[in-house]
Amino acid sequence: MTTVSVDEKSLPAADKNHSGLAFRIEPVVSVALAAALVGFLEYATRAGWISDIVLPRPSRVAWVLVDGFSTGFFQQHIISTLSSLALGFVCAFLAAVVVASVLTSSQFLERVFLPFIVAFQSLPKVAIAPLIVLWLGFGDLSKVTIVAIVCFFPIMVNTMQGLRVRDRDHYDLFRSLGAKPHQMFFRMRLPHAVPFISAGAQIGVIFALIGAVVAEFLGANSGLGFALIQAKAQFDVPGVYACLVLLMAVGLLLHFITSLVERRISFWLHDQSRIQI
Amino acid sequence: MRDGPGLSESIMNTSNAPVTTIDGGTHAQFATGMRCASALTIQGACKTYKRPNGPQFLALTPVDAEVREGEFVSLVGPSGCGKTTLLKMCSGLMSLSGGKIVHGRTGQKVQPGSYGFVFQVPALLPWLTVFNNVLLPARILGLPIKEAKDRAALLLDMVGLGNAHQKRPSELSGGMQQRVSLARALLHDPDLLFMDEPFGALDAMTRADLNMELQRLHMSQGKTVLFVTHDIEEATLLSDRILVMSANPGRIVADIPVKLPRPRGLAAKKDPQFYAVVERIHQLLDKRTVGRLVP
Numbered sequence: 001m002t003t004v005s006v007d008e009k010s011l012p013a014a015d016k017n018h019s020g021l022a023f024r025i026e027p028v029v030s031v032a033l034a035a036a037l038v039g040f041l042e043y044a045t046r047a048g049w050i051s052d053i054v055l056p057r058p059s060r061v062a063w064v065l066v067d068g069f070s071t072g073f074f075q076q077h078i079i080s081t082l083s084s085l086a087l088g089f090v091c092a093f094l095a096a097v098v099v100a101s102v103l104t105s106s107q108f109l110e111r112v113f114l115p116f117i118v119a120f121q122s123l124p125k126v127a128i129a130p131l132i133v134l135w136l137g138f139g140d141l142s143k144v145t146i147v148a149i150v151c152f153f154p155i156m157v158n159t160m161q162g163l164r165v166r167d168r169d170h171y172d173l174f175r176s177l178g179a180k181p182h183q184m185f186f187r188m189r190l191p192h193a194v195p196f197i198s199a200g201a202q203i204g205v206i207f208a209l210i211g212a213v214v215a216e217f218l219g220a221n222s223g224l225g226f227a228l229i230q231a232k233a234q235f236d237v238p239g240v241y242a243c244l245v246l247l248m249a250v251g252l253l254l255h256f257i258t259s260l261v262e263r264r265i266s267f268w269l270h271d272q273s274r275i276q277i
Numbered sequence: 278m279r280d281g282p283g284l285s286e287s288i289m290n291t292s293n294a295p296v297t298t299i300d301g302g303t304h305a306q307f308a309t310g311m312r313c314a315s316a317l318t319i320q321g322a323c324k325t326y327k328r329p330n331g332p333q334f335l336a337l338t339p340v341d342a343e344v345r346e347g348e349f350v351s352l353v354g355p356s357g358c359g360k361t362t363l364l365k366m367c368s369g370l371m372s373l374s375g376g377k378i379v380h381g382r383t384g385q386k387v388q389p390g391s392y393g394f395v396f397q398v399p400a401l402l403p404w405l406t407v408f409n410n411v412l413l414p415a416r417i418l419g420l421p422i423k424e425a426k427d428r429a430a431l432l433l434d435m436v437g438l439g440n441a442h443q444k445r446p447s448e449l450s451g452g453m454q455q456r457v458s459l460a461r462a463l464l465h466d467p468d469l470l471f472m473d474e475p476f477g478a479l480d481a482m483t484r485a486d487l488n489m490e491l492q493r494l495h496m497s498q499g500k501t502v503l504f505v506t507h508d509i510e511e512a513t514l515l516s517d518r519i520l521v522m523s524a525n526p527g528r529i530v531a532d533i534p535v536k537l538p539r540p541r542g543l544a545a546k547k548d549p550q551f552y553a554v555v556e557r558i559h560q561l562l563d564k565r566t567v568g569r570l571v572p
Contacts, residue, residue: 169400172370176471177417178389187416191404268404268445 088147162196359527
């Protein structure tokens, strides 16, 4: 063919800027900064600048963590929090995608239910948590339910956003081929929604952690939130901080997992953004 | 795939239907030729839009036209003349406010899936590879996948992207993306091809390339093409017949045959006949531009 005028060799060359092997200084600086901060706090607390009630020595918190892990105390609570969180999240995720799919399948349904969605969205979901505990009692069931309610909405709203394909030409293309509604859904609208769904899941998973901790505050017999409340009740400030550190670690872990998944499933979005930069 | 010069010869010179045109002349046969059978019959097709308050807006006055099988017909006109509206009404993507448009052979409405449509933008699905984008019509129409795969590979070879099967659309240039969309429109081997300013967003060089490719395709496979463009020279280069449209209200003002021999290369643009057609269309579209744009 004589008409191949575009030089394809120019394309891979653009990737050189994105080599994954290049040494990057930023993470090193971040870690050094964190270490310096902890070191400073250790010094400040030892020097008596800050009260033990406000901020225990980092070394003491570390000791509580080591001690807690060696007895299996923290493992048990982490597993409890994570398992309720995972179960609630998965239920909410599936329900959110299904509900969003149903609602966006017809303009009528969407218009009828949109006020309800907006109303529920503007309600702080954790405010329902006491009611859930009242209904379902202290235990894992109410914890899972609270997690699910809290992370359902961000996922659903994002999914709805993604399922509404605004690209007139994609829509016309499918119509020109006589595509049936289910073909439009599975071949166009759902793939189009994937980056939106994963963005919703990323927000949702952090919401889920909030939901789990709130549920454990309100009434549970295990979990990091429960451990935190117990430590507080015993004026065990290092114990409270140890729980906070663990919650942060759990949050980071969840964020890391979801962004890894997001990168995998919406690769084409990253392709595009890479070319655009 | 039906390809090769043998077939294009057989398609040529089969028409002898006299055609009356706006410039008064009747001519027995176009240089490029076509079958006599009608591919599309447009009878009184019109489009009105309701305004929230006030009278209806007439986007397209009732229009009559006919596209014969194997013919390459362009719709040319200023923006707002309803050329895209007419094209989308022909393909059934837009409803008619009145009149009817029927497929010549069946006498029925044009069925979705029976034609190829090339949009102004490539409209490729970014999550699919180039190959799977081309394969999309087969998946939607439920065609046998194995044959469709072979055909997709052939079509990609034909548009010069035989080595880009596994690339993503975002890795391709605009011109290459439009080639992919052309291959996709041909996958299910439709007789009818609707094209809505397919090369409008491309640079002049890519555009010239794709024009030649489209002409080769039209000649070798005998597709009926209805082509919307605002580029008069492009329309003249490619078409057997040009329907000139005018805005306010949208209507067809002229039906101009192009009798230049095919294949038309760059040399065709130097042909006095070519300029006669271009000038005639300019005259019809806007009297002020005549003499300024046409030497």
